[in-house]
Amino acid sequence: MKLKFSPLSLLIILITLCNCQNDDHNSELPHDTAFYIDYRSLNGLPDGIAVIELDPEAPNFGSISSKLELGVGVLPHHLYYNQSANKLYSTALGGSYLYQIKTEKDKNGQPKLVNATPIDTGENTVGENLFFTNDGRYLMTFMGGAGGPKDGSIGVFNANTNQLIKTIKAPIQTNPNQFIMYPHGISVNEEKGIMMVTSTIHPDLTTGMGNTCTLLDLNTYELKETYLVADSPTDMSSPVEVLLLRGKFPQYALATTMLGGDIWTAPYNATTKKYDAFTKLFDGNTLGLGWTLEMYIDDNSRLYVSFADPGKVLVFDISNLPQLKLLKTLTADKGAHHMVFFKTKKGKEVVAVQNNLLNIPNLNSGTISVIEIETGKTLGTVDLRGKYGILPESIEGTNGPSSYMHH
Template identity: 40%
Template sequence: MKFKLLAQSVLFGAGLLMVGLTPAQSQTREESQGMVLLRGLPTLDTNHSIAIVELDPESDQFGELLSEVEQPDIQHPLHHLYYSPNGRLYSTGLDPSCSLAEIGLSRDSSGTPVIEGFTCLDTEGQIVGEDIMWATSNGQEYMFVTFMGGTGGDDGGSVGVFDTQTNEVVKIIEARKSQVGEGEPYIMYPHGISAFDDRMVVTSTIHPDMTTGVGNVLTIIDLNTLEPIQNILVENEKPLDFPSSPVEVLFARPDMHADIEPAILANTMFGFETWKIPYDAGSKTFGEAEVIYSGVANETAVPLEFYGTEDELFISHGLPGVVKRYELAALPELVSSGPDIVADPGAHHMIFFTSVSGRDLIAVQNNLLNLGNAADDDPTDVDFIADLNAHTITIHDLETGERIAEVNFKERYNKGVDNVEGLFGSGFVHHH
C-alpha cells in the first residue's frame, strides 16, 4: 500500500528498444526486470525474501528469480520498495523489529545486478513502516516515512523524518487524537504520503492489527514547522459499515504536467471512492472535499495506488482486480484515457516497460497483503483481506490492456508477492 516526490523515477519510455535481439542477447536487458518483495506462506513453509524477477514474456527467463535474499529471522515481511533521489534502495517493513531497511543492490564482477542483503534501520521505536518520500523542509532535503503503528498505542501513528545521508531520525512527527485538544489536527495510522510546495499530506488508514481502529481523514503537515495543521474528512458512503480508511494519496501538481490544477487525490480503501480536494497555492488553503469516483456506482472496491506515465494516471482497484486510466493533463478531474486493464483480485502496484521487441507493457502485482485463507489452514487468514490475494503479477499490453502472461508466485515459488518496483528505479513515475 505506495513516492517519490517530484516525479523522480524514470519514465517507462526512456529505455532502449532492443528490437531483433536473440534470446541470449535479450537476457542482458534490465528494464523488464523487477524488484519484488516476497512473503513466505506459513502452510507452505517458505521464508520472506527480496528478489529480482524477469517480467518480459518474450524472454526465455520470464518469471525466473535472477537473484534472491531470504529473511528467515523476520516474522513479518518487508513491505514497500523505494529508491532515493541518489539511487539508494529502501524498504518499509511490517515487522516491529525491521520497520525500515536499506537494501544492498549492486553488480557482481560481470556487471549482473545482485541483491547483497539488507540492513534494518533504527526508527527510534516507530513501527509498521508504509510509504516513503523525499521532500525539502527549510532548504534541507529529508526522507519522510509513514509508520502506521507510530510509537504504539490504540491511536498511534507517526511520520519519521530521516537524515538522507546517515539514515538517522531527525524528528518524529506525532499528534495523538487522544492527546490533542478538541478539534485540533491529529495523525493516526498514517499510510499514504505526498507533497506540493510546503504542504505535505498523509492519510489516516487503519491500525496495524486491523481491528483496533480505522481512520477517515487526511492530515496536512506544514513542511516549514514539521507539524500537523489541518484534518480533512474524506468519508461519504460506508459500503462495509467501516470508516472510509483513506489509503494512498497524490498531491496532483503542475510539475507533473503543466495543465494540472493543484489538488489532493485520495483513495478510500473501505469507502471504495476517489476524492478530490482543490488547493489554492496563493493562499495555501484547501477547498471542499468531494467524491470524483464512486466504486459503489462503478462496481469496484478497494482502490489502492496512483501511478503515472508522462501522459496518463493509473489507479488500481483491488476488486474485482482492475486498473483504470486517466488523462494526466486533465487532473484533478478523472477523464478516461483508454480501456481498463483487467488484472487479478488485489490489483495493486505496477511497473511499465518495453518488451524485447519494443512492445509497451504494464505489469500489475495482484495482492493486498498476501495473507492466507482458512481453507488452507493458514493462521494469517483475515476475512475480506484474503479474497484480495491472487499471488500473481500479470503482464498486459499497455495500449489495449490485453493480458499477455502472468507469473503465479504461489504456484511457482510457494510465496506471495507483496510489492514490485523497477530494477534500479526504472519503470515508471511513482506517486503516493
C-alpha cells in the first residue's frame, strides 16, 4: 500500500523531524547555554548581574546580552533559586545584602534582567549563602552578623513574603563550646531536621578566622554541637562550605577548608542524631592545592571540588565514603570557585568554572573556563576582566539551578 502525503503534511513532518534533532542537542530552549553571573566592577562603576553565553560552539560565546546594575560597592555574591525555581535571589557583601531579582524573556526567548528588589535583613550584615526548605522558609548566613569583631548570624525568612522571621545568634563569648561565628556555608537535611553552618573568616579578612562547623536543630534553632574542622584548635583552617549528604547518598557531612586546603568528613550517628567528629579526608597540600572552596555532586555520586590555588577542579567518587576516590583533575584558572554544568549544542557535557575569589591577589583571574568533563579539555575561556572590566563573583543557570546538589 502506498502512503500519500499532501505538501502540508510533508512540511509538518519535516518541521517535527527538525524539532526532534534540536531536542537531541538541547537547543529547543535558546538560553540553555546562557547563564547569570554576579559581578563586581573594576572601574568604579556599579556592580551587578549579567547574562552571558557560555557555549564555546555558539557564535556569541562570551557575549553579555543583558545587565542589571545594583550599585557601587554592592558586591553581589551568590545567586540562588527558590524551591520551585520561579524566584531568583542574589546575596551581597554590601548594599542591602539580599535582593530578589526579576527576570523575563525577550521576543527571542532569551533571558533578560529587569530589576532587583532589596530585602530587609534587619541588623544582619554581609550576606553569604541561602538554603530554601520545603516548608516555606529560607535560611541565610550573615558573615558579619551585627558587625562585632566575633559576630555572625543566621537569618530565617518567609519564602513567600521575604520577611525576616528570626535571627539566630550564638556568640562565642557566651559559650566557647557551642557558637556561631563568621558563618558562610550552610546545608540542611530536612529529613533529619538538622542544619549546619561553617565558621569561616571575619568579613574584613583580618580581624578573625574560624575553624569549626556548628550543627543546629532545623525547627527549634537550638545549637546541638560545634565541631573542630582543623588539625588543632590553633589551626585557623577557615571551613568555607558544608554539605549534608541526603537522600540516596552516604549519610555524611562534608566540609571544605579555605585556608586549610582540605576536605573533611563526619559520619551521621543515628543514635545521637548528630554527626561524629570530623576527620580529614583529603589533604590538598599533598598535591600542591590550596584554598578549597565549592562542592557539587552529580546524580552519579561524583563530587566536584574547586581549589582556587592554583585553579583546579578535582572529581571524586563518593559512593564508598569514607573512602574518597580521585577520578580526574580538571584545570581552570587561579581563583577557581563556583561551577555550572550543561551540554553544548553538540551534546558535549561540560562544566563552566568561575575563576575569582573576592578579588584576592593571585586568586582573581576574572575568567570563566568551559571544560569538557570527559576529556578535561578546555573548550573556551571568557576573559571578563579584559573584555568587560568586571570580575565574576558567582554563576547560575537561567532555566533554574544548574547543578544537581550544591549545599
